[in-house]
Amino acid sequence: MNRFYEDVLKGLSAGSRYLESKYFYDKVGDKLFQEIMECPEYYPTRCEMEIFSGQTADISALFRDHGSDFELVELGAGDATKSIHLLKQLMSEDAAFTYYPIDISSNVIKMLQDKLPKELPGINVQGLNGEYFEMLEQVNSSSKKRKVVLFLGSNIGNIPPEKVVSFCTEMRSHLAPGDMVLIGFDLKKDPRTILAAYNDKGGITKRFNMNLLRRINEEFGADFDLSKFEHYPVYDPGTGTCKSYLVSLAEQRVCIGDTDCFDFKEGEPIHTEISQKYTVEQTDDIAAKSGFKPVKHLFDSRHWFLDTIWECL
Template identity: 60%
Template sequence: MSQFLVDVLKGLSAPEKYLESKYFYDAAGDAIFQQIMDCPEYYPTKCELEIFSNQTQELASVFTNRFQSFDIVELGAGDATKSIYLLKELVDRETNFTYYPVDISTNVIDQLHKKLPPQLPALKLKGLNGEYFEMLEEAKQQSNNIKVVLFLGSNIGNIPLNKAEDFFRQLRSHLQPGDLVLIGFDLKKNPLVILAAYNDKAGYTRDFNLNLLKRINKDLGGDFAVENFKHYPTYDPHTGTCKSYLVSTTKQQVHIEQSTFYLEEGETIHTEISQKFSVEQTNTFALNSGFEPLHHFFDSKKWFLDAIWRCV
């Protein structure tokens, strides 16, 4: 039985149904995520892109001032739109480094191997297709160099807030003293701005959520009637937690393999968390999980933070 099937059956059997957000990213999901990133309401990519494109020199210098040679391991690299600015600057400086993009989506890694060599012919590139920490271990097997881990796009926000510190402890346990990490955090801001980013007018976020049901139908032989579900995003400014649900608009049954799941009209399937943070919270994460905060890079609106931490 595939891990995807195991996780889907577990999530739909829970008293409060859920599906894990890491399964959004098949080829169709990757393409819809590109549309989300380009739509006017989705500010996180634009803010982080501003940091990487306007402060490229400063970012690169943090690494080149410290290390003669190193590896960049990017967890959940996606299309590397932001990191490419840093990669280009490092290549231009003739820095000795290898780039290991890690992604659970096979399509993402294939696309990066097609896209990056023509743009940066001198880049040493080794894509790794799989889960974050398994592939970080794989990168360590391939080279003993100092590691610089990128974890951008506020991907950390897709983990429940009470598990974020565990994630950073786990990350730290795979690294050595002196290694660096660069983490993107989407910061708390006007709740209306945040909610709009997950409820765009063109409906890309809606399509992204519904695509998960289509993927279950396609890859696991499910029979979700996708038209019987509506996208429902929420944001709680006190906790900073943004959540997306799919709401069943009718009483219905869904079959996957030998299992049948029953949904009442109005019942929800939780699909995604996008946590928003305060700067203080991010410093506390670092200090509690074996890192020392070194640098903070903000966009001009101070909506997004790229923090660089050193492993102690």
């Protein structure tokens, strides 16, 4: 059985229903995420872009200080709008590296494989379509060179906070002492600013969330009626957890194909995404607990976003 299909059945059969956010990204979802990045309310991309357009010389110096040739692996690369600044910097310095963008969306990998050699002639790029660590292991099996891993866009916020140390420990287990990672964390700030980023006035985040149901309809012949679900994000400044839900607006039955049917009560939620916010101290603590040493904190001018660089112990 297809893994996406299995995960949909598992999530919809759970006591508290959920759908995994990694399935947002098909061709339509990738395009909607690019539109989200342009939304006035969606600050994380602009904050991290400020870091990547202004501080790539520092980032490159740190990565290159630690040895010679390396493999630059990006987990969940998306359209690489920010990392392209670092790639340009590394190319301008004649750094010896191969860039491995990893993404679960085959669409973005095809796009990067096509676009990057045109924009950066001479770049070595090896796109990998699949799950983060399965693909990282594939890089390991083909190269013994040191690794530098990028994990941008606060993708790490999509990992529930109680699992973030085990996620980073797993990342560490695929790396060797001296390897480096750069992780983008969205920081705690005015709760209204955070909530607005997941509830833009133009309704693009809503369409992005709803796209999951549309995708299930299209790929598995389900009959979700999108007009009977509402996008509902919440942010708790106490825990730093932002969650998005799709809430059933009516009592209804939804079937996937002929066999798998699910009854929804009016007001029943499907949890679709978590976007955890951190303090700088919390990120240092995660590093220490998962086998890394923080070596540099890079901030945007408002200190709303942190790109932290860790070295593997």
